[in-house]
């Protein structure tokens with residue numbers, strides 16, 4: 054299977070290579086910001102306390118047992134409180150440690166680099182104008198990033214026409230900012246970034262299940278259309294994963 058040999062390298066541990074080719078971290082290059090900056094003077098959208106939407110007691114066994122990929126959603130809108138809970142569950146920040154060296158969040162991340170930004174295409178969320186938003190995780194707020202005339206069509210193209218994205222009231226897109234991990238792990242970073250993204254999406258599945266909502270991981274999205282929808286450069290930042298969210302169609 055020589056034709057896959059180069060691609061398979063990404064799945065192997067490359068930490069040993071860092072002895073001969075040290076990372077920028079080892080070379081003393083200043084670290085990149087923990088998250089993307091907000092434009093000066095930008096007005097951020099406040100989010101409700103994420104604790105409010107979660108049931109006070111859940112049976113973890115039942116919850117894990119019932120988790121499934123859900124691809125059909127009812128026409129009910131999401132609430133801002135639910136969106137807040139899902140954002141927090143997937144990328145919420147507990148604390149910033151060691152003088153800004155790292156964030157500790159609801160999900161683990163190799164070296165605590167947390168190389169993602171979360172974008173939400175909010176199509177039908179009560180209390181939130183339709184549009185796309187970036188989650189400012191350290192502040193637990195939303196930054197409006199665009200309001201294309203036909204958001205649903207853009208989201209549909211970004212998800213390569215997958216049916217699940219055509220009815221969901223909100224669609225999550227996670228971008229990777231690879232240098233955040235490359236700074237510390239150089240060529241060993243790419244595997245950890247892919248591993249990290251799985252944790253994020255799994256937390257979305259579990260949180261949705263607890264809230265009576267549903268989601269499905271979308272790996273087969275359109276790179277070009279997803280990056281273009283969110284205005285990403287496709288090199289220093291690009292979409293890595295997506296997930297429509299909505300009420301389970303019972």
Ligand SMILES: Cc1cc2nc3c(=O)[nH]c(=O)nc-3n(C[C@H](O)[C@H](O)[C@H](O)COP(=O)(O)O)c2cc1C
Pocket residue numbers: 120121122123124215217269270271272273274
């Ligand atoms: C990395 C990854 C990518 C996926 N991509 C898609 C996708 O593009 N479209 C889709 O409908 N489901 C996608 N899925 C969902 C899987 O099809 C689903 O997890 C699998 O069929 C098992 O079903 P379950 O999640 O209900 O256990 C993806 C899942 C993972 C983990």
